[in-house]
Amino acid sequence: MVEIDFSVYENLPKYKEITTQSIYVSNKFEKFHPEGIYSEQIFGPLENNRCQCGKTFGKINNGKRCEHCGVLCASSDLRSKTFGKIKLPEGIYVLNPIFIGTLSKTFGPFAVKNVLNKSKYHDNKESPYYFSMEKFKIVKSSRLRDDEEILEEYPVFDISSLKRCYDKVIELSKENEKLKKYIETHINNPKILDYIFLNEIPVISPSSRPIIKINNNAKSIPHKISTLYIKLITNKKNISDALFKENSDIFGYTVFKYQEKIMMIYDEILESNFKKKESYLRESLTGKTVEFSQRAVIIPNPALKPYQIGLHEESVKKLFLPEILHFLFNKFQEKDIDGVGLSVVEFIQKTYNMIGHGKKLEIPNGLFLEFLGKYINKLDTVIERQPTLYMYNIVAVKIGKVFGDNDIPKLNKDRIKPQFEADIKNSITKTLENVT
Ligand SMILES: [Zn+2]
The missing domain is CATH 2.40.40 (Barwin-like endoglucanases)
Known part of the structure; x- marks a missing residue:
């Protein structure tokens, strides 16, 4: 089994939030935006012991945050260690891609897969799944016995309703010994319970998703992972209207959109961990061959x-x-x-x-x-x-x-x-x- 680094999730409340899709302050590609995906204020200084505006610098000021620009005067190594986060709108949760397998094992793989399938949304809304207190799985309403004990108040038809039902099951498991045992055998590390659904998405350090400037700074190419994070922020800006129409289809579809983006981000992170850096180099520089x-x-x-x-x-x-x-x-x-x-x-x-x-x-x-x-x-x-x-x-x-x-x-x-x-x-x- 793959070792999971829970510290990333445990520290989520401490990470600073990225709130804008802008990478730079201006279109001159010089200063990184303080609230953007490459921010020096969030991830640390580009230069060793030097803030962004240059007023706080040198070893003497190490550890000091500049009053003018808000950048910590410290080692630029911070940019390879520091995480940020993107907060989803209040009350919106997505499934942590790492734990989809765990949840599937617990709630039933076919059912979970179906609920996560956007194209099954309407069908699932009309005929939802319910958590069976006998089978400890979510079961399609048409397949339930008439007298089967279910969590009737918690129908499951999309990601948000899955989260509501999941919370209820975890709550019940505290008193129900049998359910408790069932959960324990399927979710072997109790830490996982808190991070199966996420409202805040961790943003990996800038050094692991570098931005490249070419043609005398006329063009700047962010790493694919950064582009995906930016898309997530852009999506977030579009959601406020949708939120007002809670329970409507727009709401359901918006959460699906988030889920898709987050799956893509996790896939890309996983892949780039395995990819050799050379392949990134080639990809980013318009596929030119490196001759010698x-x-x-x-x-x-x-x-x-x-x-x-x-x-x-x-x-x-x-x-x-x-x-x-x-x-x-x-x-x-x-x-x-x-x-x-x-x-x-x-x-x-x-x-x-x-x-x-x-x-x-x-x-x-x-x-x-x-x-x-x-x-x-x-x-x-x-x-x-x-x-x-x-x-x-x-x-x-x-x-x-x-x-x-x-x-x-x-x-x-x-x-x-x-x-x-x-x-x-x-x-x-x-x-x-x-x-x-
Ligand atoms: Zn400064």
Whole structure:
């Protein structure tokens, strides 16, 4: 059996509530909305020991909440540990997806499945289920004996009525020994009883559902889980009218909608726990193939813009080998440069020699600079920063600077020399091993 972490539910009253579907304060994608799904006020600061407005910072202020922006001056690790919550409207409960199995075992699997089926709603309303005090299951009214003892006041036809009936059964089980035993054998941990139905939905920490900014902050892509949470909040805004029509079909259907969203959120969380982070990377970056990858130490450089990265020229030559070859091929076709255009075979021979000797692409400096001048703004690089706890651990960046060995005089050149990897296929890995 899967171990369930009850602390998430036990601490629900303490979690701060997310109340708006807006992610940012403005459409400039800069400040996270204080009440939104990535809020620094709710989940902790983006930067270590620095509040959102920047007025409270430094180790001295660690643990202090900024009076101006309300963000705690603390470690940004908080963003990987802190939960939030979304409160459903008063009196509306959904079934906790984790415990549907437990409730099904107790009340009868087929019946519970039927009650949760939106398309059976009308049928169930006309001919509801009742809890049988003899079978300890919910039974369709048409299948009950005339003299069967049932909880007549608690017909079950949708999620809300299921909750009312469930509460009554739990209440009765405190006095009815037989029922008590029955519940105990089916629900082995008494803690579960309090969390089978939820009015507050836990929101997992932002680090486990990162948001990605691309194209110089022109676009921002929230994780699928965040999008689902946002949909839940949007749904909530639509409910106030429906609430007034309690007992009406709109009410019943609205709760079904919630239930669907919450099932989707739990599914997605479960799935993303199993999914490798790479698959998320691919999915979020419009499915581009990562051709070559490289491992290196990231050193801060204030001269670069936040969306830029500096790369060693050797890195550029290897990471963008296909682009460079394409450039060269076009170049060699220009008659005014080389006199005659090369055939493909000749081109391959020529570039093969370029790679062959120094075990790296020996492209003449002038040509390399020309390549950079033409393509540098078009080359997208994806960096994945370890550890994965940091919010922007996967970002797409532009190349802002290409440096050579002479630009790193104070550092041990051998240690800073990039190590290469290629993912995709073994054949490429092999080729690269030969090259490097
Ligand atoms: Zn502040």
